[in-house]
């Protein structure tokens with residue numbers, strides 16, 4: 100008896116240890132296999148009523164142009180009280196090259212943007228002088244073309260430098276493909292813009308990023324900008340905050356293009 104008792108208790112102890120280990124293992128497996136552990140119930144996303152068709156503004160959009168007037172816009176330039184000088188007719192706004200570009204009255208940081216444009220059917224010219232306009236995703240000054248331009252151009256059958264064709268981030272980002280439609284047909288841009296961030300001392304904290312769909316086709320995939328889009332010279336960043344959006348009135352001699360259905364959702 101004296102010799103068996105310790106043996107029994109050792110065996111019993113080993114069994115207990117085994118059972119305890121198995122229990123821990125099963126418990127750990129149950130934890131891993133419990134779907135509730137990865138289910139999150141807050142915050143509940145806001146309810147947004149989508150447009151009746153893709154491309155129409157959802158209920159939470161800021162409508163920048165619905166075909167009626169350009170009240171949400173002003174003329175570009177230092178006189179910020181000057182009204183947008185483009186003609187609105189039949190639900191569309193047509194560029195007036197003498198009146199200059201138009202700038203939103205509101206400023207934005209990060210956003211989703213939808214805009215539609217049409218190169219006129221009778222367009223003439225070539226290269227950069229054929230239906231040139233542009234969407235400045237952030238217009239950061241009241242003089243000249245300061246900011247970040249998403250190019251608008253007739254690139255249906257029109258050769259130019261590829262980092263300046265439709266769908267390009269001007270002189271920085273070549274579009275992934277060319278999904279342009281013929282002159283005379285409406286085309287759409289859908290943009291996700293992440294503004295650059297700057298430190299107190301003016302240096303860059305994080306660069307601007309942009310994703311662009313042209314006619315529903317991805318042409319810029321989370322593209323990182325190197326700075327403002329310049330006609331001459333290398334891009335650079337200069338500190339700015341929220342900024343308006345500008346539609347460009349390019350000075351070339353080709354027939355002016357038109358815009359319609361422009362809306363934005365701040366992010």
Ligand code: MG
Nearest residue numbers: 231232233251
């Ligand atoms: Mg342009």
